[in-house]
Amino acid sequence: xxxxxxxxxxxxxxxxxxxxxxxxxxxxxxxxxxxxxxxxxxxxxxxxxxxxxxxxxxxxxxxxxxxxxxxxxxxxxxxxxxxxxxxxxxxxxxxxxxxxxxxxxxxxxxxxxxxxxxxxxxxxxxxxxxxxxxxxxxxxxxxxxxxxxxxxxxxxxxxxxxxxxxxxxxxxxxxxxxxxxxxxxxxxxxxxxxxxxxxxxxxxxxxxxxxxxxxxxxxxxxxxxxxxxxxxxxxxxxxxxxxxxxxxxxxxxxxxxxxxxxxxxxxxxxxxxxxxx
Amino acid sequence: xxxxxxxxxxxxxxxxxxxxxxxxxxxxxxxxxxxxxxxxxxxxxxxxxxxxxxxxxxxxxxxxxxxxxxxxxxxxxxxxxxxxxxxxxxxxxxxxxxxxxxxxxxxxxxxxxxxxxxxxxxxxxxxxxxxxxxxxxxxxxxxxxxxxxxxxxxxxxxxxxxxxxxxxxxxxxxxxxxxxxxxxxxxxxxxxxxxxxxxxxxxxxxxx
Amino acid sequence: xxxxxxxxxxxxxxxxxxxxxxxxxxxxxxxxxxxxxxxxxxxxxxxxxxxxxxxxxxxxxxxxxxxxxxxxxxxxxxxxxxxxxxxxxxxxxxxxxxxxxxxxxxxxxxxxxxxxxxxxxxxxxxxxxxxxxxxxxxxxxxx
Numbered sequence: 001x002x003x004x005x006x007x008x009x010x011x012x013x014x015x016x017x018x019x020x021x022x023x024x025x026x027x028x029x030x031x032x033x034x035x036x037x038x039x040x041x042x043x044x045x046x047x048x049x050x051x052x053x054x055x056x057x058x059x060x061x062x063x064x065x066x067x068x069x070x071x072x073x074x075x076x077x078x079x080x081x082x083x084x085x086x087x088x089x090x091x092x093x094x095x096x097x098x099x100x101x102x103x104x105x106x107x108x109x110x111x112x113x114x115x116x117x118x119x120x121x122x123x124x125x126x127x128x129x130x131x132x133x134x135x136x137x138x139x140x141x142x143x144x145x146x147x148x149x150x151x152x153x154x155x156x157x158x159x160x161x162x163x164x165x166x167x168x169x170x171x172x173x174x175x176x177x178x179x180x181x182x183x184x185x186x187x188x189x190x191x192x193x194x195x196x197x198x199x200x201x202x203x204x205x206x207x208x209x210x211x212x213x214x215x216x217x218x219x220x221x222x223x224x225x226x227x228x229x230x231x232x233x234x235x236x237x238x239x240x241x242x243x244x245x246x247x248x249x250x251x252x253x254x255x256x257x258x259x260x261x262x263x264x265x266x267x268x269x270x271x272x273x274x275x276x277x
Numbered sequence: 278x279x280x281x282x283x284x285x286x287x288x289x290x291x292x293x294x295x296x297x298x299x300x301x302x303x304x305x306x307x308x309x310x311x312x313x314x315x316x317x318x319x320x321x322x323x324x325x326x327x328x329x330x331x332x333x334x335x336x337x338x339x340x341x342x343x344x345x346x347x348x349x350x351x352x353x354x355x356x357x358x359x360x361x362x363x364x365x366x367x368x369x370x371x372x373x374x375x376x377x378x379x380x381x382x383x384x385x386x387x388x389x390x391x392x393x394x395x396x397x398x399x400x401x402x403x404x405x406x407x408x409x410x411x412x413x414x415x416x417x418x419x420x421x422x423x424x425x426x427x428x429x430x431x432x433x434x435x436x437x438x439x440x441x442x443x444x445x446x447x448x449x450x451x452x453x454x455x456x457x458x459x460x461x462x463x464x465x466x467x468x469x470x471x472x473x474x475x476x477x478x479x480x481x482x483x484x485x
Numbered sequence: 486x487x488x489x490x491x492x493x494x495x496x497x498x499x500x501x502x503x504x505x506x507x508x509x510x511x512x513x514x515x516x517x518x519x520x521x522x523x524x525x526x527x528x529x530x531x532x533x534x535x536x537x538x539x540x541x542x543x544x545x546x547x548x549x550x551x552x553x554x555x556x557x558x559x560x561x562x563x564x565x566x567x568x569x570x571x572x573x574x575x576x577x578x579x580x581x582x583x584x585x586x587x588x589x590x591x592x593x594x595x596x597x598x599x600x601x602x603x604x605x606x607x608x609x610x611x612x613x614x615x616x617x618x619x620x621x622x623x624x625x626x627x628x
Binding site for chain 2: 513514515516517519520523557558559560561563564565566588589591593594597609610611612613
């Protein structure tokens with residue numbers, strides 16, 4: 001890859017995803033490009049670049065995956081969880097009388113690490129956790145992932161960020177280096193299939209106070225991004241929040257939400273006030 | 278444990294039927310107009326009404342909903358409903374219209390040749406960016422053609438910006454001729470130099 | 486020595502002041518961003534970029550800028566909408582000076598820019614000299 005080809009690639013990635021790769025990252029990027037060229041059988045940079053631009057067989061996701069940690073584990077991106085309990089929920093419950101339901105949606109939830117993490121985090125860190133009923137829903141398009149999420153069995157790597165105390169408190173060992181989420185906790189998180197671009201499917205999930213929608217919208221094409229963003233907007237209560245993955249920016253996805261900065265994270269908000277419907 | 282699990286009680290937004298939606302699309306509250314725009318996303322005959330509603334709609338969220346419904350319809354009629362708004366004096370509407378066209382390159386693409394020849398330079402300028410989402414061979418061909426004849430520096434610059442991403446070495450003679458015509462425009466000269474370097478660098482070379 | 490040292494010191498201080506100024510270029514055209522960056526960096530500014538109004542807001546919430554150079558036609562959020570949203574934020578963010586550069590040159594465009602909260606409006610394409618001159622003017626530094 002020449003210097004000019006590197007720049008061309010960077011311009012494209014920036015425009016499409018908002019990710020910035022500086023000259024200092026060039027060697028790193030170059031190595032990944034070589035890897036992906038080998039994997040896809042591309043014989044030259046231009047032919048690989050065409051495949052990437054056209055997102056042939058989901059190449060954009062394949063490419064970006066190597067730059068972001070694709071692994072899902074408990075308490076991943078915990079700064080957002082901190083933001084959830086320090087700021088977001090405080091804002092959400094301001095207008096809610098105690099006893100009301102706070103609804104949180106993890107979509108896509110994959111094999112369940114994120115919705116269970118949210119549950120554990122709230123039980124551990126939100127002082128008002130007993131004042132409200134909290135409903136957590138995990139959804140994904142992949143029904144096999146959902147099956148695994150319901151099973152709630154995880155290996156050592158998935159639990160690496162949890163303290164032994166937390167593991168002991170919320171899991172039971174079920175095999176060599178395998179733990180299962182406590183029955184009570186598993187029963188309290190509902191898992192459902194959903195395709196984010198299908199309004200009929202998203203609508204059935206009702207409205208939420210906070211939606212975690214990490215590392216999926218950025219891979220959608222222009223049309224799907226737009227359809228999904230509008231569905232998610234509808235799934236938020238006025239004033240509700242949506243959290244994206246750390247390498248995602250709403251600036252490449254949709255203008256519907258307002259950007260909010262809190263100490264621990266940048267999040268996006270459906271404008272408060274029902275009239276903005 | 279304060280965590281609860283329940284079947285959703287269907288906290289559903291208003292879902293007007295198509296007839297009702299057509300009536301409230303331009304007249305109800307913002308909420309009603311938004312719901313109407315959403316409801317018309319599966320009414321193929323509604324494209325024209327949605328397009329007309331864009332002209333009078335001043336709420337950006339409702340406007341987005343209208344454009345998204347036209348995108349869902351994804352028809353020749355939805356393109357016809359969106360195209361006139363590229364000429365809007367309202368920046369938010371014309372760029373919103375362009376965003377919607379960009380999301381349906383398959384149906385918007387066939388209109389690109391005429392848009393690049395439009396009498397209105399603002400339309401030609403916006404059209405250049407639409408080329409980015411088309412099949413590379415078609416888009417480059419059209420942009421090379423434009424660079425040969427276009428007199429507006431800003432429009433050539435917009436075409437160059439797209440070519441920096443999708444062009445190939447076959448663009449070099451076109452770029453050279455364009456440089457000739459705009460030799461007294463510093464920004465175009467700069468842009469052509471950058472794009473020329475980018476498109477001619479196909480073999481490995483080292484910095485410095 | 487022809488130049489008294491206090492003047493020389495003052496001039497160096499001025500140069501340092503310009504060097505610390507941060508400009509955010511908000512434009513969806515990569516060549517425009519590159520052209521502006523090239524000029525502004527040579528004039529001693531720190532330059533950051535955003536592709537549209539939304540990204541500009543995200544960046545400004547993380548790090549303020551001394552000057553915004555804003556295009557009008559951009560995806561997701563155009564320049565005027567961006568300025569309107571910006572002017573509704575809290576101070577000092579809301580008061581960030583903004584130079585709008587646009588291909589649109591009609592009187593209605595200039596009026597729309599003023600209404601949205603632009604401090605100055607220049608019609609594209611601009612030269613690097615003009616850009617740097619107005620940047621210095623709007624940043625409150627000597628040109």
